[in-house]
Amino acid sequence: xxxxxxxxxxxxxxxxxxxxxxxxxxxxxxxxxxxxxxxxxxxxxxxxxxxxxxxxxxxxxxxxxxxxxxxxxxxxxxxxxxxxxxxxxxxxxxxxxxxxxxxxxxxxxxxxxxxxxxxxxxxxxxxxxxxxxxxxxxxxxxxxxxxxxxxxxxxxxxxxxxxxxxxxxxxxxxxxxxxxxxxxxxxxxxxxxxxxxxxxxxxxxxxxxxxxxxxxxxxxxxxxxxxxxxxxxxxxxxxxxxxxxxxxxxxxxxxxxxxxxxxxxxxxxxxxxxxxxxxxxxxxxxxxxxxxxxxxxxxxxxxxxxxxxxxxxxxxxxxxxxxxxxxxxxxxxxxxxxxxxxxxx
Amino acid sequence: xxxxxxxxxxxxxxxxxxxxxxxxxxxxxxxxxxxxxxxxxxxxxxxxxxxxxxxxxxxxxxxxxxxxxxxxxxxxxxxxxxxxxxxxxxxxxxxxxxxxxxxxxxxxxxxxxxxxxxxxxxxxxxxxxxxxxxxxxxxxxxxxxxxxxxxxxxxxxxxxxxxxxxxxxxxxxxxxxxxxxxxxxxxxxxxxxxxxxxxxxxxxxxxxxxxxxxxxxxxxxxxxxxxxxxxxxxxxxxxxxxxxxxxxxxxxxxxxxxxxxxxxxxxxxxxxxxxxxxxxxxxxxxxxxxxxxxxxxxxxxxxxxxxxxxxxxxxxxxxxxxxxxxxxxxxxxxxxxxxxxxxxxxxxxxxxxxxxxxxxxx
Numbered sequence: 001x002x003x004x005x006x007x008x009x010x011x012x013x014x015x016x017x018x019x020x021x022x023x024x025x026x027x028x029x030x031x032x033x034x035x036x037x038x039x040x041x042x043x044x045x046x047x048x049x050x051x052x053x054x055x056x057x058x059x060x061x062x063x064x065x066x067x068x069x070x071x072x073x074x075x076x077x078x079x080x081x082x083x084x085x086x087x088x089x090x091x092x093x094x095x096x097x098x099x100x101x102x103x104x105x106x107x108x109x110x111x112x113x114x115x116x117x118x119x120x121x122x123x124x125x126x127x128x129x130x131x132x133x134x135x136x137x138x139x140x141x142x143x144x145x146x147x148x149x150x151x152x153x154x155x156x157x158x159x160x161x162x163x164x165x166x167x168x169x170x171x172x173x174x175x176x177x178x179x180x181x182x183x184x185x186x187x188x189x190x191x192x193x194x195x196x197x198x199x200x201x202x203x204x205x206x207x208x209x210x211x212x213x214x215x216x217x218x219x220x221x222x223x224x225x226x227x228x229x230x231x232x233x234x235x236x237x238x239x240x241x242x243x244x245x246x247x248x249x250x251x252x253x254x255x256x257x258x259x260x261x262x263x264x265x266x267x268x269x270x271x272x273x274x275x276x277x278x279x280x281x282x283x284x285x286x287x288x289x290x291x292x293x294x295x296x297x298x299x300x301x302x303x304x305x306x307x308x309x310x311x312x313x314x315x316x317x318x319x320x321x322x323x324x325x326x327x328x329x330x331x332x333x334x335x336x337x338x339x340x341x342x343x344x345x
Numbered sequence: 346x347x348x349x350x351x352x353x354x355x356x357x358x359x360x361x362x363x364x365x366x367x368x369x370x371x372x373x374x375x376x377x378x379x380x381x382x383x384x385x386x387x388x389x390x391x392x393x394x395x396x397x398x399x400x401x402x403x404x405x406x407x408x409x410x411x412x413x414x415x416x417x418x419x420x421x422x423x424x425x426x427x428x429x430x431x432x433x434x435x436x437x438x439x440x441x442x443x444x445x446x447x448x449x450x451x452x453x454x455x456x457x458x459x460x461x462x463x464x465x466x467x468x469x470x471x472x473x474x475x476x477x478x479x480x481x482x483x484x485x486x487x488x489x490x491x492x493x494x495x496x497x498x499x500x501x502x503x504x505x506x507x508x509x510x511x512x513x514x515x516x517x518x519x520x521x522x523x524x525x526x527x528x529x530x531x532x533x534x535x536x537x538x539x540x541x542x543x544x545x546x547x548x549x550x551x552x553x554x555x556x557x558x559x560x561x562x563x564x565x566x567x568x569x570x571x572x573x574x575x576x577x578x579x580x581x582x583x584x585x586x587x588x589x590x591x592x593x594x595x596x597x598x599x600x601x602x603x604x605x606x607x608x609x610x611x612x613x614x615x616x617x618x619x620x621x622x623x624x625x626x627x628x629x630x631x632x633x634x635x636x637x638x639x640x641x642x643x644x645x646x647x648x649x650x651x652x653x654x655x656x657x658x659x660x661x662x663x664x665x666x667x668x669x670x671x672x673x674x675x676x677x678x679x680x681x682x683x684x685x686x687x688x689x690x691x692x693x694x695x696x697x698x699x700x701x702x703x704x705x706x707x
Contacts, residue, residue: 146606150572151585153517153601157618157625199694201566203589205597207512209622219513219620221599223568223587231570233587233601235515240625253614255519255605257573260614334564336694 005033006301007068009093011060011084012076013037014044017098021127022075023052025293031301032071038063039076060084064091071304073125073297074098077168078180082107089118094304096297098125099183101321103175105341108321112314123300123310124317126187130299131292137252137261138192146256153233154189158248160208160218160238169214175328176216177238178204182324185234186224187312192254195228196319201336202327207239222327223336353432353456353664357382360431362422362446363390363438364407366399367525372458372487373435375650375657377414382661385431387411388422390438390446396533397439422446426453433457433664439537440544444469444476447484447674451476456483456664458657461548463677465539467685467707470678483670485660486677488552490518492652492659495628499619500556508621514557514598518550519614523574523607530580539707541582543569543684547602551680552672554590554598557619561679562590562598564696567687573605588687591696 008026010018014037026034036055037048045056057063064072064087072088074081074097082102085095095115101124102108115122128134141149160177163169169180190197201224204217219239224232251264303310318341326337359382361373376382387410393403404420411418419425426434426449434450436443440462450457463486464470477484490496503511520542524530530541538544555561566589571578573585585603592598617628659671682699685707690697 150570151601151603151605155515201568201589201694203566203591203597205513205595207620207622219597221513221515221589221597223566223589225568229570229572231568231572231585231587233599235599237513237515237620239512240620253517255614257606259606260519260521262614334566334696336566336568 003305005031006070006304007035007066008032008071008073008297009036009038009063009066009069010034010073010075011038011063011088012074012080014039014041014048014056015075015077018075019044019048021290021293022073022297023048024290025297026073027052028290028294029298029301031298031305035066035069036063060087064088064093069093071096071301078103078174079168082111085111085122086114089114089120089122092118092120094121094300096123096125096300099181100179100324101183101317103173103179105318105322105325108318109341112318115314121300121304121310122314123303123312124183124314124320125296126183126191126312126317127292127296128184128188129191129311130295133263134188134192137254137263140261141192141194141254141256145259146254146261147258149193149254149256150230151232151253151255152189152193152230153235153253154185155235155237155251156185156248157237157240159240160214162212163214172215174215175325177214177218178202178216178220178236178327179324182236182327183317183320185236186320186323187317188252189224189232189234190226190320192252193226193228193230193232195226195230196316197224197232197323197339198227199225199336199338200323200326200330202330204327204331205239217331220327224323352667353381353661355381357432357661358385358428358430359383359433359435360385360425360428361387361410361416361435361437362425362450363436363442364403364410365397365437365439366401366406366527371435371437372460372653372657373414375653376433376435376458379657382433384414384416386417386419386425386428387414388419388425390442391422392442394439394533394537396531397537399527423449426450426455431455436460440465440539441469441537444472447473448476451480451482454480454482456485456670458485458487458660459674459677461487462538462544463674463681465537467678467681467703470681474674474678477674483664484674484677485656485670486672486674487653487656488549488672488676488680489652489656490549491553491556492655493628493630495630496553496617496652497655499617499626499628502626503557503619503621508619508624508626510594511557511619511621512596513618513620514554515616515618516550516554516599517601517614517616518547519601519603519605520546521604521606521613524604530574530576530582532580535580535582540684540688541571541577542584542603543586543588543687546604547586547588547600548680548684550600550602551588551683552676553617554600555676555679558592558596558598560592561699562592562683564591564698565589565683565686565690566591566696567690569687569691573603573607583691586687586691588683590683
């Protein structure tokens with residue numbers, strides 16, 4: 001007899017990430033059950049209730065106290081992550097938290113401590129590593145197809161995300177795109193290399209041709225060093241605004257001692273291995289598709305059900321967040337910034 | 346006082362100073378088949394290094410090289426430079442020695458083709474620039490990558506205003522397949538050349554980036570490593586580098602370059618993106634993705650000569666028509682200054698201004 005599905009409460013679930021990605025993913029999985037959605041937007045909650053038939057809450061505390069909530073999936077704006085995640089942990093709920101983990105390293109460390117003290121599972125929703133494209137790259141590396149990875153490059157090209165007027169992400173305290181989305185870039189490239197970043201050196205550029213703009217640079221070029229000696233380069237180019245509407249591209253290059261992996265272009269869903277070897281097609285779900293999110297949520301639910309450690313550890317994610325925050329410091333001070341967050345005692 | 350050789354005769358006599366064991370960067374190889382050039386004489390460089398020659402006899406190498414072209418071997422390189430039937434010098438001496446030869450050639454008033462390393466250090470590079478400029482002698486520093494059709498197309502689109510002012514450039518230029526057979530990086534090689542693969546290979550990319558932005562950067566941030574080859578690590582040389590350049594107008598460029606995996610397919614990874622105020626240009630190559638587009642894709646040939654033929658054509662055309670060299674000694678100095686700033690930046694973990702490289706004793 002299979003175990004009953006784990007109950008999931010999605011916090012901030014009536015927003016774009018929740019409705020666009022997490023709720024459809026949860027609804028597609030037999031091992032979890034959507035128990036409720038909490039949000040501050042009553043109108044959006046009405047729509048969620050109609051679509052999913054679940055309970056909705058504007059009072060988070062009331063939602064968190066439900067006994068049938070096992071997993072709290074946090075999709076709220078970045079500034080709320082730390083407080084909501086720690087509140088859930090204190091009530092013994094397992095926490096899946098959208099990136100970024102927090103907006104300061106102090107908050108991230110406090111979250112890590114709260115999860116440890118509560119004895120709950122916690123994971124940052126690094127969805128990219130659950131997508132087939134990236135998993136196939138990782139698998140090729142793990143199988144030794146290119147030898148020891150020594151260089152990894154991740155590149156994103158497109159226009160910046162034009163958030164609605166009044167959005168938190170248009171305010172300076174959001175810390176800009178490199179913090180909001182940077183954990184994806186850093187997590188992916190570090191995961192492919194198989195090591196934590198140990199320093200970053202970053203430069204940024206602002207290119208907003210019109211009045212529509214976000215705080216801080218929309219172009220970043222970032223050098224990274226990893227603890228295994230490998231080097232990395234992240235290029236987050238969200239400044240391609242002319243013409244507006246150009247397609248977004250995400251590319252990756254990993255060079256190992258015995259070969260090279262390259263995956264380029266939004267439409268050519270192809271992974272190439274250059275060592276006299278072969279290329280293989282890799283399925284490539286469109287941005288925001290539920291496929292990667294479903295795999296991610298299923299993985300976390302399995303970790304909870306089987307009492308195993310989630311693939312993305314909290315120690316790892318604290319370091320990944322530190323790398324994102326360090327980009328701001330590096331660009332400001334014109335120097336390499338060493339990453340120093342310690343392992344837990 | 347130097348007497349500048351104005352133009353070239355119908356058939357230019359070429360003198361070669363410095364013979365190595367590789368030949369691939371010996372531009373007399375590209376000059377010899379031309380109907381307007383003839384290799385007249387070959388001499389070994391002063392103070393040749395048997396390490397650089399991988400244990401071979403320096404004089405023997407030069408004799409063999411002369412015989413290959415049906416040219417005269419000469420014991421004295423200064424006499425070769427002074428010969429009246431030598432109108433153009435192919436200067437292939439190692440970078441440490443090249444400035445000395447550059448001065449002599451400039452004093453003789455003869456144009457020269459200089460391998461990509463202008464000098465091993467900035468003092469030598471300044472010496473070379475000063476010699477050429479004081480004598481009004483034209484030098485071609487052989488950064489041939491800018492002559493690749495895809496790069497030429499990209500530069501033409503850029504200069505034509507297609508994408509407006511360039512804001513960012515990202516150039517990944519990695520060679521694979523390992524060093525040439527028989528090569529081993531050593532401390533003596535490091536002393537003679539002045540650096541590893543950024544010096545040897547990355548300079549091509551840096552030259553293209555300078556063409557894109559039209560001015561030297563204000564500051565440079567770099568990281569490097571010997572991640573692929575043990576002999577590079579033992580010799581204190583880098584096989585991989587990345588360099589971020591910040592320009593005075595705020596524009597940014599990043600160059601990722603080096604000699605990587607020993608596996609040879611394809612033999613290089615070449616990906617150049619330039620984003621401007623109004624669009625993006627991209628040059629990819631080599632085969633099968635040799636294309637460049639700015640709104641539309643243009644399939645362009647990937648020259649087997651890596652642009653060397655076009656570069657030599659251009660230089661000889663300049664000499665014959667009295668135009669300045671497309672890649673003068675000063676450009677070689679500017680590129681080397683970035684290279685040295687990158688070494689300083691990588692060592693100290695901070696952004697470095699170009700003037701700092703000058704004063705850091707590189």
